[in-house]
Amino acid sequence: MFQGQTILRIPGPTPIPPTVEQALSRPMIGHRSGEFSKLFAETAERLKLVFQTEQDVAILAGTGTAGLEAAVANTVSPGDTVLVCTAGNFGERFIKIVKSYGGRVLVLEAPWGERIAPDAVRRELEQHPEIKVVFATHCETSTGVLHDIEGISKAVRETEALLVVDAVSSLGATDLPMDRWGVDIVVTGSQKAFMLPPGLCFLALSERAWQVVEQNDSPRFYFDLRSYRKKLAERTTPYTPAVSLIFGLAEVLNLIEQEGLQQVFTRHLLMRDMVRAAGRALGLPLFCSDEAGAPTVTSFSGNGFDVEALRKVLRTEFGIVIAGGQQHLKGQIFRIGHMGYCTPLDMLQVLAALELALLRVGAAVELGAGVRAAGQVYLNAKEALKHA
Amino acid sequence: MFQGQTILRIPGPTPIPPTVEQALSRPMIGHRSGEFSKLFAETAERLKLVFQTEQDVAILAGTGTAGLEAAVANTVSPGDTVLVCTAGNFGERFIKIVKSYGGRVLVLEAPWGERIAPDAVRRELEQHPEIKVVFATHCETSTGVLHDIEGISKAVRETEALLVVDAVSSLGATDLPMDRWGVDIVVTGSQKAFMLPPGLCFLALSERAWQVVEQNDSPRFYFDLRSYRKKLAERTTPYTPAVSLIFGLAEVLNLIEQEGLQQVFTRHLLMRDMVRAAGRALGLPLFCSDEAGAPTVTSFSGNGFDVEALRKVLRTEFGIVIAGGQQHLKGQIFRIGHMGYCTPLDMLQVLAALELALLRVGAAVELGAGVRAAGQVYLNAKEALKHA
CATH class of the missing domain: 3.90.1150.10 (Aspartate Aminotransferase, domain 1)
Structure with a gap:
C-alpha cells in the first residue's frame, strides 16, 4: 500500500512544522556576523518565556543528554553526594552521568510507571544532609509518567541542595514555572516539544545554581556553562553555534508565541x-x-x-x-x-x-x-x- | 487551537508528496540544456504508462482548462458540429470553449449527479451523423460522478467521430486505458491525481485524432499541438517549459511506478x-x-x-x-x-x-x-x- x-x-x-522546515533550510550565514549575533541574542531572550524564568538560557549544540551532562559537570564536584530520583530509563541515565563525574550517588527509586513521592525526597534529604544536588526527571519518557516537580521542589527548597530537572520531554508542552517553583536547573532538548531536529540543548540556571557552578571544580570545557553565560552577554557563543537550528528555533518561538x-x-x-x-x-x-x-x-x-x-x-x-x-x-x-x-x-x-x-x-x-x-x-x- | x-x-x-516538493525546489537549469532535454524526453515517455497509450503525450504549461481548450482548438474547425455530454460544471465548460471556437454544439445532458447513458450518445450520433467530435467528462468533479467512458467510447467508435475525454480529475487515479477503449484524446492536469501544483496539462492523441489535428484550421498558436509533437521528437518543447514542474513530474512518475x-x-x-x-x-x-x-x-x-x-x-x-x-x-x-x-x-x-x-x-x-x-x-x- x-x-x-x-x-x-x-x-x-517529533514532527517538524513546515515553516520550521523552511527556516532550517535558510542559506547559511556567518556565525560571527552581526545578523547572526542579533538573531541569537533575541532568540535566547525569547526562550525565557518557555522556561518561565528571568534567568539567561544557555543554548548548546548537543542533544538532551549533552544538556544533562552539562548540568552534572557544572554542579557536581568529585566526591559530592547527590540524590537521583529515578523511576525509569532517564532517571537511570542521571546516575550514570553523575558516577562518571566521580559523584557519590544516593538513589531514590520508584517502580517504573509510578511517581517519586515528594515526601520520600524530603526524608532522604533529612537523613543525608550532605546531599548537594537532587536530580529529578519531569516527564519520564520511558514510562509516560510526569513527576511532581512542584512537590519535589518544595522538599528540596527546605535545604541548601540544588534541584536539577530533566525536562527534555516536557518543557514547552507542560507547565514548569521554573522560577516560581524554585527549580535550580532546567534542562531540555530541541527534538521534543520544541519541534526541531535533535542537536540543541537548553539550560536555565537559578542564581543559586550559578554560584555553585562558579565554585565547581569538575573538569569541563565544552560543557562549561560559565563560557556560555559570558558569551551570551556579548550576544554570541563560545564555540560554533548550530546556525540552522537557531533559524529553526526562532520560528518555533514564533509558533509558541502565536498559540500562547x-x-x-x-x-x-x-x-x-x-x-x-x-x-x-x-x-x-x-x-x-x-x-x-x-x-x-x-x-x-x-x-x-x-x-x-x-x-x-x-x-x-x-x-x-x-x-x-x-x-x-x-x-x-x-x-x-x-x-x-x-x-x-x-x-x-x-x-x-x-x-x-x-x-x-x-x-x-x-x-x-x-x-x-x-x-x-x-x-x-x-x-x-x-x-x- | x-x-x-x-x-x-x-x-x-491536492497535497504534494514531500519528495515531490523537494524535486520542485531543485535549482533551475537551462531549459535548452542537454540535461533538461534528457529529463523532458524521458518524462514524456514515462507518462505513456499513466495514459495507457503507445502515443506521444504532449506536455503544455497551463492548467486543465488550457488542456481542454487545446483539445478543442485542434479538433474543432469553425462551423463543425460537436456533441458535448454534460452532467455538471465541467461538462458545461466544454460547451463554452467549443462555442468560443465557432463550433456548433449539440448538448446531451443528464441531471447533475447522474451518468450519461452510452445509448443516449449512440442515439445522438445516429440522429446527427454530422457530429465530428464528442466531448465527455470522465470524472465530473462538480458532482463526484464517474462517467462510463468505456461505454461511450464503444458508441463513438461505431462512427467516424472523435472522442475527447476530460480526465482532469481521474487520470492517474482511475483506470482509463485510452488505447484499449479507443479514446481519441485524453486531457488531464497536474494538480489532481498527479500530485503536483497546478501549471501543467497533458494530452495524448490517437492517430485518428492527429489526422484531424493536421487538417484543422482553427486559429491557434500556443495551443497548436503539432508544434508540441514536432518538438517532442527533437526532445524539447516549442516554448519555455515549466522546468520545476517537470522536475516534480519525474518524481511523481517514480512514485506511481513504485506503487504500481x-x-x-x-x-x-x-x-x-x-x-x-x-x-x-x-x-x-x-x-x-x-x-x-x-x-x-x-x-x-x-x-x-x-x-x-x-x-x-x-x-x-x-x-x-x-x-x-x-x-x-x-x-x-x-x-x-x-x-x-x-x-x-x-x-x-x-x-x-x-x-x-x-x-x-x-x-x-x-x-x-x-x-x-x-x-x-x-x-x-x-x-x-x-x-x-
Missing part, C-alpha cells in the same frame, strides 16, 4: 485525555495512573497481544511510528507520543489506525470505540472552553 | 468505498449512486444541517479543507476529495473530524460510527487481498 509521509508518534524526535504558552499546555492535556479515554474504551491497560499520566506521552500495556507486532502493523500499513518499551519493558508496553507539532486531529488519526492494528494482531476491540471516546473528550473540552 | 498543516481534501489541487498503476487504482477505490460506507453509517445522503461514484471525489447532500457551517468547522477547528457545491448545488452538497497523495489512513482522519464537525453543526450522528464503517471496509479489503 502506498504510504503517506511517515507519521512520528514516538515521544521524540498556556494554550500549548491545554492542547497537550487535551491530547493526553483523548488518548487515555480511547485506551480505556478499547480495554487497553494504561501503564500509569491518570494523576501520573504525562501530557506528552502515553504508555499502554499489551493485553494478550504482541506489542511489537502491533507496532509493525502501524508502521508498515499506516506509516505511523509509535514507541515500544525500554529495557525490561521491551515487548511489554507501547508508547504513543503526543508532543510538539500535533493536534487533537492527529490523535483521532493515530487512534483510528490503532484500532485497526489491534484487530489485525488479534486483540478483541470494538471498532470505532476508541475514536468515539476520544471525540467525546474533544467535544466536552470544546464545550467547557465555550462556557469558560 | 494550534493547527497542523492545512489538509487539502478538496478534489484538487493497478495498485494506485485499488487504493483509490478503497478510499472511495471507505468514505461512502462512513457516509451511510452516519446517515449522510450520497449524492450519486454507488455505480456512478468516482474513486477520486465523493459528494454528500446536506441532511438538515448547514453544509457551509460544516465546512467552516472542519477548516477552522481541524485545518481540513473540503469542497462545497458548485453553481446551483452551492450550499446543497459537500465534496470530499480523495485523490493523489492520500491513503486509507487519511480517510480515517477526515472521517473522524467529519463526525465531530457534524455534531458541532447539530447533525444527529453516532460518534465513531463512520470511522467504524470505514475501518471495516479497510479490514475487509485487506482480508480479500490476502486471499486473492
Whole structure:
C-alpha cells in the first residue's frame, strides 16, 4: 500500500512544522556576523518565556543528554553526594552521568510507571544532609509518567541542595514555572516539544545554581556553562553555534508565541485525555495512573497481544511510528507520543489506525470505540472552553 | 487551537508528496540544456504508462482548462458540429470553449449527479451523423460522478467521430486505458491525481485524432499541438517549459511506478468505498449512486444541517479543507476529495473530524460510527487481498 509521509508518534524526535522546515533550510550565514549575533541574542531572550524564568538560557549544540551532562559537570564536584530520583530509563541515565563525574550517588527509586513521592525526597534529604544536588526527571519518557516537580521542589527548597530537572520531554508542552517553583536547573532538548531536529540543548540556571557552578571544580570545557553565560552577554557563543537550528528555533518561538504558552499546555492535556479515554474504551491497560499520566506521552500495556507486532502493523500499513518499551519493558508496553507539532486531529488519526492494528494482531476491540471516546473528550473540552 | 498543516481534501489541487516538493525546489537549469532535454524526453515517455497509450503525450504549461481548450482548438474547425455530454460544471465548460471556437454544439445532458447513458450518445450520433467530435467528462468533479467512458467510447467508435475525454480529475487515479477503449484524446492536469501544483496539462492523441489535428484550421498558436509533437521528437518543447514542474513530474512518475498503476487504482477505490460506507453509517445522503461514484471525489447532500457551517468547522477547528457545491448545488452538497497523495489512513482522519464537525453543526450522528464503517471496509479489503 502506498504510504503517506511517515507519521512520528514516538515521544521524540517529533514532527517538524513546515515553516520550521523552511527556516532550517535558510542559506547559511556567518556565525560571527552581526545578523547572526542579533538573531541569537533575541532568540535566547525569547526562550525565557518557555522556561518561565528571568534567568539567561544557555543554548548548546548537543542533544538532551549533552544538556544533562552539562548540568552534572557544572554542579557536581568529585566526591559530592547527590540524590537521583529515578523511576525509569532517564532517571537511570542521571546516575550514570553523575558516577562518571566521580559523584557519590544516593538513589531514590520508584517502580517504573509510578511517581517519586515528594515526601520520600524530603526524608532522604533529612537523613543525608550532605546531599548537594537532587536530580529529578519531569516527564519520564520511558514510562509516560510526569513527576511532581512542584512537590519535589518544595522538599528540596527546605535545604541548601540544588534541584536539577530533566525536562527534555516536557518543557514547552507542560507547565514548569521554573522560577516560581524554585527549580535550580532546567534542562531540555530541541527534538521534543520544541519541534526541531535533535542537536540543541537548553539550560536555565537559578542564581543559586550559578554560584555553585562558579565554585565547581569538575573538569569541563565544552560543557562549561560559565563560557556560555559570558558569551551570551556579548550576544554570541563560545564555540560554533548550530546556525540552522537557531533559524529553526526562532520560528518555533514564533509558533509558541502565536498559540500562547498556556494554550500549548491545554492542547497537550487535551491530547493526553483523548488518548487515555480511547485506551480505556478499547480495554487497553494504561501503564500509569491518570494523576501520573504525562501530557506528552502515553504508555499502554499489551493485553494478550504482541506489542511489537502491533507496532509493525502501524508502521508498515499506516506509516505511523509509535514507541515500544525500554529495557525490561521491551515487548511489554507501547508508547504513543503526543508532543510538539500535533493536534487533537492527529490523535483521532493515530487512534483510528490503532484500532485497526489491534484487530489485525488479534486483540478483541470494538471498532470505532476508541475514536468515539476520544471525540467525546474533544467535544466536552470544546464545550467547557465555550462556557469558560 | 494550534493547527497542523492545512489538509487539502478538496478534489484538487491536492497535497504534494514531500519528495515531490523537494524535486520542485531543485535549482533551475537551462531549459535548452542537454540535461533538461534528457529529463523532458524521458518524462514524456514515462507518462505513456499513466495514459495507457503507445502515443506521444504532449506536455503544455497551463492548467486543465488550457488542456481542454487545446483539445478543442485542434479538433474543432469553425462551423463543425460537436456533441458535448454534460452532467455538471465541467461538462458545461466544454460547451463554452467549443462555442468560443465557432463550433456548433449539440448538448446531451443528464441531471447533475447522474451518468450519461452510452445509448443516449449512440442515439445522438445516429440522429446527427454530422457530429465530428464528442466531448465527455470522465470524472465530473462538480458532482463526484464517474462517467462510463468505456461505454461511450464503444458508441463513438461505431462512427467516424472523435472522442475527447476530460480526465482532469481521474487520470492517474482511475483506470482509463485510452488505447484499449479507443479514446481519441485524453486531457488531464497536474494538480489532481498527479500530485503536483497546478501549471501543467497533458494530452495524448490517437492517430485518428492527429489526422484531424493536421487538417484543422482553427486559429491557434500556443495551443497548436503539432508544434508540441514536432518538438517532442527533437526532445524539447516549442516554448519555455515549466522546468520545476517537470522536475516534480519525474518524481511523481517514480512514485506511481513504485506503487504500481493497478495498485494506485485499488487504493483509490478503497478510499472511495471507505468514505461512502462512513457516509451511510452516519446517515449522510450520497449524492450519486454507488455505480456512478468516482474513486477520486465523493459528494454528500446536506441532511438538515448547514453544509457551509460544516465546512467552516472542519477548516477552522481541524485545518481540513473540503469542497462545497458548485453553481446551483452551492450550499446543497459537500465534496470530499480523495485523490493523489492520500491513503486509507487519511480517510480515517477526515472521517473522524467529519463526525465531530457534524455534531458541532447539530447533525444527529453516532460518534465513531463512520470511522467504524470505514475501518471495516479497510479490514475487509485487506482480508480479500490476502486471499486473492
